[in-house]
Amino acid sequence: MIPIKSFSERRRYLASQMQKGVAIIPTAPEQVRNQDGHYPYRFDSYFYYLTGFGEPEAVAVIVAGGDEGSSKHILFCRDKDLEREIWEGFRYGPEAARETFDFDETYPTSKLDEILPKLMKDQPTVYCALGHDREWDARVIGWVNQTRQQARSGLAAPAGIYDIRLLLDEMRLFKSSEELHVMRRAAAISSGAHRRAMQKTRPGMNEYEVEAELLHEFRRYGAQAPAYNSIVAGGANACVLHYVENNARLNDGDLLLIDAGCELDGYAADITRTFPVNGTFSAVQRDVYQLVLAAQAAAISAVQPGYPWDAPHEAALRVLAQGFIDFGLCHGSIDTVLQSEDYKRFYMHRTGHWLGLDVHDVGEYKRNGAWRLLQPGMTLTVEPGCYVRPADNVPEHFWNIGVRIEDDVLVMETGCEVLTAAAPKMVTEIEELMQHRKDR
Ligand code: GLY
């Protein structure tokens, strides 16, 4: 767990980046699933990043730019309610939350409408994620208007609204050693889950049975949930990029593509592995697999500080384009295939994304029109693939082969660390592991 003092340090750092003003950061609302049932609760990542507080109906407020750069940190949260706690479990309540989460002041959430207009008085700027949630926007603007109505008494209302995400995204992009500790653990649990899937898969099983093995491993080691909907895609289903039905039979001779990672204490892992259902790659499956693996190796070699964000993608594309030409899937030179984007018939997504509290994490990819340069502390995925759908101009033995190999990497002072290296991906490693699996 990340120590509480780190959350208050983040708030102080955020305040130091703000001009004088009030930042308002609400957590996510609970979502009704049906009738009186809710989806499992997941806090808002920005809110959690600044507070470490996991309860719903909470709002963090930071008043910045006071004397000598000091800032005041306020938390609004649910009241203690012993009756409700019998049904729904523990809630901190303002008093205990102030102590435990290191806030200067705490109030019940029911007091937001009373206190926020007061906090906005004589503040030039409101910092919030305007545009994220219409209802919330309307509330914030309501408080600004309320403050404005008191202008006759000589008080000024905020004149500017600044998107706080511009500051927070940049902070979240660089992971601290404490965050990396959690991410390494999430990566290790998820790698173990992929290993387990390889060991458990047999022809004739259903995709959902393999999904169950992944979930078993996530929960068994304390991960709270999958970080995103797991993709367990046998055979042709691997060519559906966001396949989530996970309910088809796994056939002897097919490949199985699994894209699954856990969320641990808010942080995501994101791993894809592709392996043969029967434990042995066919010749053509192996060729495609080795091509994607080579593309991934080239991309990982391009994860270096000072390299542009796009370098891993460009490196993967060159390897894939040459492979598609060698396989007779594309024609011409690498440069013509890249220029015409003919490769997109078989590789239509990009090679990675930032990773962190959100699986597709926040952070700019471009600055002033140019790809951003990689810097130590950034975490991203490297996930090339090849997906061959049946088509007249495609040799039939490639049909329905879908391969993706995805790892999570951390940019280091030199090169990078592969956080998910424990998930097997060499052909020999996978075949060996699967051939020595014990019958259930
Ligand atoms: N699992 C989502 C992704 O790979 O981007």
Ligand code: MN
């Ligand atoms: Mn990914």
Ligand code: MN
């Ligand atoms: Mn993925």
